[in-house]
Amino acid sequence: xxxxxxxxxxxxxxxxxxxxxxxxxxxxxxxxxxxxxxxxxxxxxxxxxxxxxxxxxxxxxxxxxxxxxxxxxxxxxxxxxxxxxxxxxxxxxxxxxxxxxxxxxxxxxxxxxxxxxxxxxxxxxxxxxxxxxxxxxxxxxxxxxxxxxxxxxxxxxxxxxxxxxxxxxxxxxxxxxxxxxxxxxx
Amino acid sequence: xxxxxxxxxxxxxxxxxxxxxxxxxxxxxxxxxxxxxxxxxxxxxxxxxxxxxxxxxxxxxxxxxxxxxxxxxxxxxxxxxxxxxxxxxxxxxxxxxxxxxxxxxxxxxxxxxxxxxxxxxxxxxxxxxxxxxxxxxxxxxxxxxxxxxxxxxxxxxxxxxxxxxxxxxxxxxxxxxxxxxxxxxxxxxxxxxxxxxxxxxxxxxxxxxxxxxxxxxxxxxxxxxxxxxxxxxxxxxxxxxxxxxxxxxxxxxxxxxxxxxxxxxxxxxxxxxxxxxxxxxxxxxxxxxxxxxxxxxxxxxxxxxxxxxxxxxxxxxxxxxxxxxxxxxxxxxxxxxxxxxxxxxxxxxxxxxxxxxxxxxxxxxxxxxxxxxxxxxxxxxxxxxxxxxxxxxxxxxxxxxxxxxxxxxxxxxxxxxxxxxxxxxxxxxxxxxxxxxxxxxxxxxxxxxxxxxxxxxxxxxxxxxxxxxxxxxxxxxxxxxxxxxxxxxxxxxxxxxxxxxxxxxxxxxxxxxxxxxxxxxxxxxxxxxxxxxxxxxxxxxxxxxxxxxxxxxxxxxxxxxxxxxxxxxxxxxxxxxxxxxxxxxxxxxxxxxxxxxxxxxxxxxxxxxxxxxxxxxxxxxxxxxxxxxxxxxxxxxxxxxxxxxxxxxxxxxxxxxxxxxxxxxxxxxxxxxxxxxxxxxxxxxxxxxxxxxxxxxxxxxxxxxxxxxxxxxxxx
Numbered sequence: 001x002x003x004x005x006x007x008x009x010x011x012x013x014x015x016x017x018x019x020x021x022x023x024x025x026x027x028x029x030x031x032x033x034x035x036x037x038x039x040x041x042x043x044x045x046x047x048x049x050x051x052x053x054x055x056x057x058x059x060x061x062x063x064x065x066x067x068x069x070x071x072x073x074x075x076x077x078x079x080x081x082x083x084x085x086x087x088x089x090x091x092x093x094x095x096x097x098x099x100x101x102x103x104x105x106x107x108x109x110x111x112x113x114x115x116x117x118x119x120x121x122x123x124x125x126x127x128x129x130x131x132x133x134x135x136x137x138x139x140x141x142x143x144x145x146x147x148x149x150x151x152x153x154x155x156x157x158x159x160x161x162x163x164x165x166x167x168x169x170x171x172x173x174x175x176x177x178x179x180x181x182x183x184x185x186x
Numbered sequence: 187x188x189x190x191x192x193x194x195x196x197x198x199x200x201x202x203x204x205x206x207x208x209x210x211x212x213x214x215x216x217x218x219x220x221x222x223x224x225x226x227x228x229x230x231x232x233x234x235x236x237x238x239x240x241x242x243x244x245x246x247x248x249x250x251x252x253x254x255x256x257x258x259x260x261x262x263x264x265x266x267x268x269x270x271x272x273x274x275x276x277x278x279x280x281x282x283x284x285x286x287x288x289x290x291x292x293x294x295x296x297x298x299x300x301x302x303x304x305x306x307x308x309x310x311x312x313x314x315x316x317x318x319x320x321x322x323x324x325x326x327x328x329x330x331x332x333x334x335x336x337x338x339x340x341x342x343x344x345x346x347x348x349x350x351x352x353x354x355x356x357x358x359x360x361x362x363x364x365x366x367x368x369x370x371x372x373x374x375x376x377x378x379x380x381x382x383x384x385x386x387x388x389x390x391x392x393x394x395x396x397x398x399x400x401x402x403x404x405x406x407x408x409x410x411x412x413x414x415x416x417x418x419x420x421x422x423x424x425x426x427x428x429x430x431x432x433x434x435x436x437x438x439x440x441x442x443x444x445x446x447x448x449x450x451x452x453x454x455x456x457x458x459x460x461x462x463x464x465x466x467x468x469x470x471x472x473x474x475x476x477x478x479x480x481x482x483x484x485x486x487x488x489x490x491x492x493x494x495x496x497x498x499x500x501x502x503x504x505x506x507x508x509x510x511x512x513x514x515x516x517x518x519x520x521x522x523x524x525x526x527x528x529x530x531x532x533x534x535x536x537x538x539x540x541x542x543x544x545x546x547x548x549x550x551x552x553x554x555x556x557x558x559x560x561x562x563x564x565x566x567x568x569x570x571x572x573x574x575x576x577x578x579x580x581x582x583x584x585x586x587x588x589x590x591x592x593x594x595x596x597x598x599x600x601x602x603x604x605x606x607x608x609x610x611x612x613x614x615x616x617x618x619x620x621x622x623x624x625x626x627x628x629x630x631x632x633x634x635x636x637x638x639x640x641x642x643x644x645x646x647x648x649x650x651x652x653x654x655x656x657x658x659x660x661x662x663x664x665x666x667x668x669x670x671x672x673x674x675x676x677x678x679x680x681x682x683x684x685x686x687x688x689x690x691x692x693x694x695x696x697x698x699x700x701x702x703x704x705x706x707x708x709x710x711x712x713x714x715x716x717x718x719x720x721x722x723x724x725x726x727x728x729x730x731x732x733x734x735x736x737x738x739x740x741x742x743x744x745x746x747x748x749x750x751x752x753x754x755x756x757x758x759x760x761x762x763x764x765x766x767x768x769x770x771x772x773x774x775x776x777x778x779x780x781x782x783x784x785x786x787x788x789x790x791x792x793x794x795x796x797x798x799x800x801x802x803x804x805x806x807x808x809x810x811x812x813x814x815x816x817x818x819x820x821x822x823x824x825x826x827x828x829x830x831x832x833x834x835x836x837x838x839x840x841x842x843x844x845x846x847x848x849x850x851x852x853x854x855x856x857x858x859x860x861x862x863x864x865x866x867x868x869x870x871x872x873x874x875x876x877x878x879x880x881x882x883x884x885x886x887x888x889x890x891x892x893x894x895x896x897x898x899x900x901x902x
Contacts, residue, residue: 015386015797024252042856
């Protein structure tokens with residue numbers, strides 16, 4: 001059954017294990033491709049991962065004059081093809097989330113390919129495999145729907161997630177605040 | 187074995203020309219399952235792959251775990267023995283030359299013999315650690331007592347978990363770090379977590395811990411800092427460092443007053459309730475709040491949630507243990523479980539987050555100054571006789587009890603201890619009051635250090651022996667649950683490095699003690715003798731064969747024989763290990779920290795850890811990813827305190843106590859008390875916060891008070 005990357009922002013503890021693991025899939029030249037941010041650095045320890053959301057209609061690929069960014073049949077938006085990328089950096093500007101990174105020495109863009117060597121065979125990407133908090137998970141659509149139901153916070157103050165952000169994405173995100181929607185055991 | 191809802195059936199990815207070796211992480215007590223990727227052409231470790239089918243951690247790893255493999259073929263590895271002929275260079279990296287094993291052993295044997303002839307057997311000490319296998323820990327104890335014949339052996343667990351051991355022994359009569367398996371954690375209704383920065387120090391517990399809240403359960407966190415787990419907790423009791431005992435007594439008082447005591451359980455299975463009930467009466471809400479600095483409403487709510495919870499687990503870590511009343515803190519928090527009867531059944535109990543990889547197993551089998559294998563006492567003639575029988579020595583040949591880790595440095599300073607064999611530890615960073623400790627190490631006539639990198643402590647040695655990393659040897663480790671697991675060999679030792687057990691066997695032969703050691707030719711052979719030596723002790727490993735460990739995904743001790751599957755849950759029969767089968771509820775009067783703030787030193791200094799580093803940082807500071815994430819120590823200061831001192835984020839301050847000082851960059855955060863500053867301890871030389879900490883020792887565990895002392899700072 002098809003699984004997706006699912007992000008539960010409330011769970012993040014900022015350990016950056018996802019970044020360390022990003023170098024380990026065997027196909028990433030041991031460079032990490034995503035981000036973890038301190039949300040309120042002088043205030044508290046809240047952190048959040050910023051992963052490529054693998055847009056259904058990806059701005060990075062649309063902006064590429066060389067068609068170097070391919071979309072895999074699983075929906076994963078791949079890293080630039082080495083032989084095609086001209087190093088124009090359009091993609092880094094076009095992406096609404098600032099995901100693509102640029103290697104100035106190689107004049108080459110690189111980004112998350114959702115560990116395509118793993119995910120094409122249903123094996124979870126490295127980040128979701130190691131994430132110690134289940135901030136990053138590899139779930140079926142049914143499991144994601146169940147989680148949305150569990151964290152139903154339709155109280156006018158909190159929302160658990162929006163249908164999508166800039167455009168529809170293959171990765172699904174649950175915003176912080178999930179605990180507001182939980183009924184306590186006692 | 188247990189397969190819970192987090193278990194996933196996932197096939198691993200194996201790349202061409204690679205094989206996967208099933209093992210566990212080298213670092214903390216979680217001992218996360220992992221595969222090491224080995225290149226089949228070079229037979230070298232090249233990476234890591236999750237171990238999805240490990241029941242405790244389901245493939246999850248923290249950033250230390252993900253990068254742990256980079257230790258083995260690291261450029262800083264020691265590949266040959268090193269000898270330093272010029273003793274005046276001690277305390278520096280200078281003057282070492284490479285040598286053969288033969289020469290190194292000759293120098294060591296000659297010096298050990300000469301020194302012991304001149305100053306007696308006990309002039310030589312062994313200082314060990316518990317980030318190594320049970321087999322190595324066991325043999326180190328035997329090596330000290332049989333090959334060296336010295337009473338002075340102790341280990342770095344005195345700076346880590348010895349207060350938990352002391353508290354559990356007093357409360358339960360047995361010291362198993364967790365009374366229940368980790369696969370129960372997410373199913374409980376309330377986690378009461380005191381003095382544990384769990385998200386940074388045991389990150390792979392977090393998916394279970396968060397799940398308690400997702401199910402509608404509660405998390406209560408006791409910590410002077412708003413750590414990542416405290417940030418999301420239902421209740422954060424932000425106490426002053428070093429006041430845990432008052433808080434535990436205050437909550438216990440409320441539990442009794444508000445009718446949450448389980449009188450039937452107390453009557454049938456415990457002693458000491460009446461005295462404790464009397465003593466905690468003094469800890470009224472007002473008094474408890476005044477001593478701890480915690481808001482009264484929060485204390486009431488904490489007692490209410492814990493009291494009402496059908497099931498609850500009390501958990502703690504170094505925050506409460508590294509105090510000069512650490513043992514009392516452990517027993518006092520354990521009282522909460524005993525008084526409410528929330529123990530001795532699934533989903534309820536008490537657990538410590540064991541710090542070091544083998545902190546549990548390593549303290550059970552004879553590296554501690556007063557212990558012999560199987561948690562036997564060296565002061566108990568029957569216990570001594572049992573171990574002498576396995577070792578083939580006479581009872582009168584067994585040395586008596588020695589002193590604790592920090593006290594060994596005092597004896598070095600007094601020239602009672604003149605020689606040191608240090609392995610698997612870095613006390614030049616991890617001990618308290620480092621100015622004193624470092625000069626005591628400098629005073630040694632002769633020192634040997636075994637490590638796989640040139641640690642800060644190795645800089646004091648005359649001979650440095652190149653040990654292997656965890657991935658170049660095999661053996662067992664006991665994780666924080668009390669589950670005995672198997673570490674497997676992924677690569678042949680790099681260069682001329684050797685496992686410590688092999689060094690000890692070969693050195694024993696040089697010292698004329700070969701007949702007690704020469705039969706130990708493999709780690710497996712050591713394991714067989716060690717299982718036998720533990721047989722009949724409280725920590726009985728006899729039934730935990732390597733085969734069974736593999737078959738069952740680990741074996742929980744005690745495991746007495748072939749048919750025994752081990753003991754995941756302790757005390758299910760409500761039988762505790764004291765002679766009358768009852769647990770002890772302890773009446774514990776409050777003592778403030780050894781050094782309270784005053785006009786000259788108005789701040790409370792507390793120390794701890796960050797997620798990117800392990801212990802003294804000797805390993806993790808060399809891993810590029812981890813070093814990039816946290817390259818240097820810092821001092822956390824509340825913005826209002828920073829205002830008083832006129833300091834801004836990232837400015838430098840001189841932080842000082844009565845014992846020492848250091849320069850640290852300021853990290854402003856509201857996630858700390860205004861009266862407290864925090865510095866992580868993983869750094870060496872001038873960057874060590876332990877230059878400032880106090881060596882006030884717990885009277886039972888001999889644990890120093892790393893967590894609280896008085897300090898002052900000034901802007902630079």
